[in-house]
Amino acid sequence: xxxLDNCATTKPRIEVINEMAxxxxxxxxxxxxxxxxxxxxxNALKEARISVANFLGVSEREILFTSGGTxxxxxxxxxxxKARRGNxxxxxxxxxxxxxxxxxxxxxxxxxxxxxxxxxxxxxxxESLKNVLTKDTALVSIIHVNxxxxxxxxxxxxxxxxLESGTTPFFHVDGVQxxxxxSFSLKKCNIDSYSFSAHKxxxxxxVGGLYLNKDSRIAPLFYGGNQENGLRSGTENLPSIMGLKxxxxxxxISGEYERNSINELRNYLIKLVTExxxxxxxxxxxxxxxxxxxxxxSFKDIKGEVLLHYLEEKAIYVSTASxxxxxxxxxxxxxxxxxxxxxxxxxxxxxxxxxxxTLEQMEIxxxxxxxxxxxxxxxxxxx
Amino acid sequence: MDxxxxxxxxxxxxxxxxxxxxxxxxxRNIKRALRNSSEYRIYKEQGKIYIEGFxxxxxxxxxxxxxxxxxxxxxxxxxxxxxxxxxxxxxxxxVKEKLQGKKVLTFKVEATRANKNxxxxxxxxxxxxxxxxxxxxxxxxxxxHNPEIFVYIDIKKHAYIYIDRTKAYGGFxxxxxxxxxxxxxxxxDSPVAGFxxxxxxxxxxxxxxxxxxxxxxxxxxxxxxxxxxxxxxxGPIKIYSVNLLKIQKEINQKCAEDEMTIISRxxxxxxxxxxxxxxxxxxxxxxxxxxxxxxxxxxxxxxxxRVVNMPILRPLIGMDKQDIIEWAKDIETFETSIIPFEDCCxxxxxxxxxxxxxxxxxxxxxxxxxxGALVEEALENIKVHYIK
Numbered sequence: 001x002x003x004l005d006n007c008a009t010t011k012p013r014i015e016v017i018n019e020m021a022x023x024x025x026x027x028x029x030x031x032x033x034x035x036x037x038x039x040x041x042x043n044a045l046k047e048a049r050i051s052v053a054n055f056l057g058v059s060e061r062e063i064l065f066t067s068g069g070t071x072x073x074x075x076x077x078x079x080x081x082k083a084r085r086g087n088x089x090x091x092x093x094x095x096x097x098x099x100x101x102x103x104x105x106x107x108x109x110x111x112x113x114x115x116x117x118x119x120x121x122x123x124x125x126x127e128s129l130k131n132v133l134t135k136d137t138a139l140v141s142i143i144h145v146n147x148x149x150x151x152x153x154x155x156x157x158x159x160x161x162x163l164e165s166g167t168t169p170f171f172h173v174d175g176v177q178x179x180x181x182x183s184f185s186l187k188k189c190n191i192d193s194y195s196f197s198a199h200k201x202x203x204x205x206x207v208g209g210l211y212l213n214k215d216s217r218i219a220p221l222f223y224g225g226n227q228e229n230g231l232r233s234g235t236e237n238l239p240s241i242m243g244l245k246x247x248x249x250x251x252x253i254s255g256e257y258e259r260n261s262i263n264e265l266r267n268y269l270i271k272l273v274t275e276x277x278x279x280x281x282x283x284x285x286x287x288x289x290x291x292x293x294x295x296x297x298s299f300k301d302i303k304g305e306v307l308l309h310y311l312e313e314k315a316i317y318v319s320t321a322s323x324x325x326x327x328x329x330x331x332x333x334x335x336x337x338x339x340x341x342x343x344x345x346x347x348x349x350x351x352x353x354x355x356x357x358t359l360e361q362m363e364i365x366x367x368x369x370x371x372x373x374x375x376x377x378x379x380x381x382x383x
Numbered sequence: 384m385d386x387x388x389x390x391x392x393x394x395x396x397x398x399x400x401x402x403x404x405x406x407x408x409x410x411r412n413i414k415r416a417l418r419n420s421s422e423y424r425i426y427k428e429q430g431k432i433y434i435e436g437f438x439x440x441x442x443x444x445x446x447x448x449x450x451x452x453x454x455x456x457x458x459x460x461x462x463x464x465x466x467x468x469x470x471x472x473x474x475x476x477x478v479k480e481k482l483q484g485k486k487v488l489t490f491k492v493e494a495t496r497a498n499k500n501x502x503x504x505x506x507x508x509x510x511x512x513x514x515x516x517x518x519x520x521x522x523x524x525x526x527x528h529n530p531e532i533f534v535y536i537d538i539k540k541h542a543y544i545y546i547d548r549t550k551a552y553g554g555f556x557x558x559x560x561x562x563x564x565x566x567x568x569x570x571x572d573s574p575v576a577g578f579x580x581x582x583x584x585x586x587x588x589x590x591x592x593x594x595x596x597x598x599x600x601x602x603x604x605x606x607x608x609x610x611x612x613x614x615x616x617x618g619p620i621k622i623y624s625v626n627l628l629k630i631q632k633e634i635n636q637k638c639a640e641d642e643m644t645i646i647s648r649x650x651x652x653x654x655x656x657x658x659x660x661x662x663x664x665x666x667x668x669x670x671x672x673x674x675x676x677x678x679x680x681x682x683x684x685x686x687x688x689r690v691v692n693m694p695i696l697r698p699l700i701g702m703d704k705q706d707i708i709e710w711a712k713d714i715e716t717f718e719t720s721i722i723p724f725e726d727c728c729x730x731x732x733x734x735x736x737x738x739x740x741x742x743x744x745x746x747x748x749x750x751x752x753x754x755g756a757l758v759e760e761a762l763e764n765i766k767v768h769y770i771k
Contacts, residue, residue: 308596309598
């Protein structure tokens with residue numbers, strides 16, 4: 001098996017699985033219980049919080065655990081808007097649905113929304129940000145690494161523009177595809193909140209978190225036992241949080257090495273694909289503004305989903321941004337936003353790497369890819 | 384006094400000498416539908432089938448019985464001895480249960496005696512029981528012309544008293560009218576076609592064509608989900624799944640673009656016939672519906688029929704789409720049928736498919752293809768699924 005869909009989800013590391021089993025077996029107490037079992041659970045929770053905080057270079061008081069990326073984005077966006085005046089929101093055209101659909105919901109509540117312009121590789125236009133910031137702006141929400149094409153936004157430059165504008169919006173960053181994969185400083189970028197998810201970094205599904213700057217205020221979305229500083233009620237999901245901790249502990253040691261080898265892997269794959277297959281278009285930025293983990297490529301005259309199934313037959317797993325459709329539905333909003341040719345929209349696949357992929361796998365992959373593309377083209381071009 | 388469920392048998396009653404065969408098949412089907420239930424007993428008594436052992440659980444069992452073909456009405460009955468005292472008492476209980484919380488003002492008693500030796504005639508039983516009910520229930524009167532409720536009394540070896548009856552689908556018990564191979568796509572029509580033929584007693588097997596990797600495994604799963612809903616009515620279904628891609632690729636290369644659909648269809652029929660020969664299916668069943676799409680014109684049907692020598696049953700042929708949809712909703716396949724799926728297979732859809740194909744033209748085009756070998760290859764790679 002060659003698994004290249006690591007933006008959808010990653011395979012949990014065996015250490016993560018063991019850690020979670022141990023937590024369930026030996027540390028099942030409720031952190032809120034007054035007895036000793038509660039204390040043990042609370043201590044484990046505290047350790048997990050410290051691990052994540054250290055990894056992000058922030059204080060442990062600034063980490064909230066949640067059920068994952070979608071909840072964290074909702075908590076930040078809705079929580080900030082609940083706690084603030086101002087009825088203007090700034091975001092990009094290439095957000096994840098958990099941000100875009102949350103923000104769209106505020107349109108009907110009387111908010112106005114500005115979508116920042118971007119270039120043909122998804123880099124947002126900083127000038128357009130200057131032009132739309134106003135005293136009414138309550139929220140700026142930016143995806144750090146785009147999940148379909150891998151564009152990295154320049155958070156430092158963005159925060160500088162916000163600071164210089166004299167306005168004080170809440171600055172949220174969707175970090176689901178950047179957490180553990182891009183090194184940067186939350187503090188330097190004046191970020192109010194940053195969302196992350198465990199299952200994108202070989203942790204378990206159903207757990208993630210939100211960095212919330214200690215000086216930033218949000219309101220909770222639901223009420224209960226006031227866990228997580230009253231911002232996220234509900235008994236803490238300790239086994240999963242311990243799994244998240246383990247995944248973070250591992251990348252804090254091996255992360256840099258993994259990033260470098262994945263960078264090499266991506267460059268090798270681009271070289272192989274370009275040399276072996278014609279009529280392709282690489283949609284991801286391949287300089288320092290692109291995440292090495294994500295490579296989005298269009299193949300003229302193929303259907304992405306058909307190619308996906310051809311590859312799956314050979315136990316190679318990738319994804320498409322758009323479902324195959326003749327009716328023009330299900331087109332990717334991200335590919336639209338980077339002005340990709342209409343004809344290439346569903347001729348596109350996304351390849352996402354992990355530490356488990358090897359250079360040899362890339363060679364096998366390109367061989368199968370070439371055969372598949374050739375076969376599909378021979379069928380489709382005849383029509 | 385016991386509680387039983389009675390089943391009336393509709394068209395089966397007309398079967399004369401063969402009736403026992405139909406009834407026995409129906410009882411086998413009932414036993415299969417109730418196979419996960421606790422202890423119960425089924426018996427026949429003068430034209431009806433009775434089930435005992437489900438007291439207070441009737442409302443969970445009746446929906447299962449409603450889906451068994453061959454049954455036309457289902458009733459919750461009180462069974463008593465045939466003494467007039469017991470009949471009166473049971474009738475009163477039935478009326479009181481019916482009245483609970485509801486306002487009913489008029490009723491009529493209707494009695495039949497299969498047992499002609501019974502000392503009272505029907506015309507004597509009705510007023511007797513009616514009077515007894517009137518004496519014991521307030522605000523009720525008899526209306527012999529237009530009553531709100533009927534109190535039915537069947538006098539046989541036992542007496543059976545009931546008020547409401549649930550209408551079921553009727554038809555014939557599955558397995559009493561041969562075996563059919565249903566071409567099952569994933570759309571709205573084919574499950575309805577299968578249902579309607581099953582309702583006439585035909586045992587159903589399914590044949591599905593896909594074009595993987597041009598179609599996804601999820602589309603095949605959707606077809607299996609539909610088959611699984613259908614199997615609630617038909618019993619276990621064996622599904623054959625055939626990959627048509629190789630054949631489509633050949634047609635794509637060697638035949639005219641606008642002939643794609645009709646020639647594919649002919650291949651499907653050839654494959655279906657071969658499977659039928661090997662597995663003793665007596666007929667093919669399709670969801671074709673005249674005029675719905677290009678391959679469903681009379682001209683196309685003629686060209687399609689030419690390749691097989693067995694009956695092709697098309698129960699939807701004269702129905703309106705809306706009526707088919709109503710059936711699909713009724714049998715609860717509609718919601719699954721309309722789940723949208725990628726239509727990558729549209730790669731093979733001609734822009735303007737032939738609506739008036741000529742047999743000679745199509746045969747000439749097909750002479751470019753190794754028909755026998757392609758059919759054999761498709762059959763060799765067949766996948767079989769068993770639903771339940």
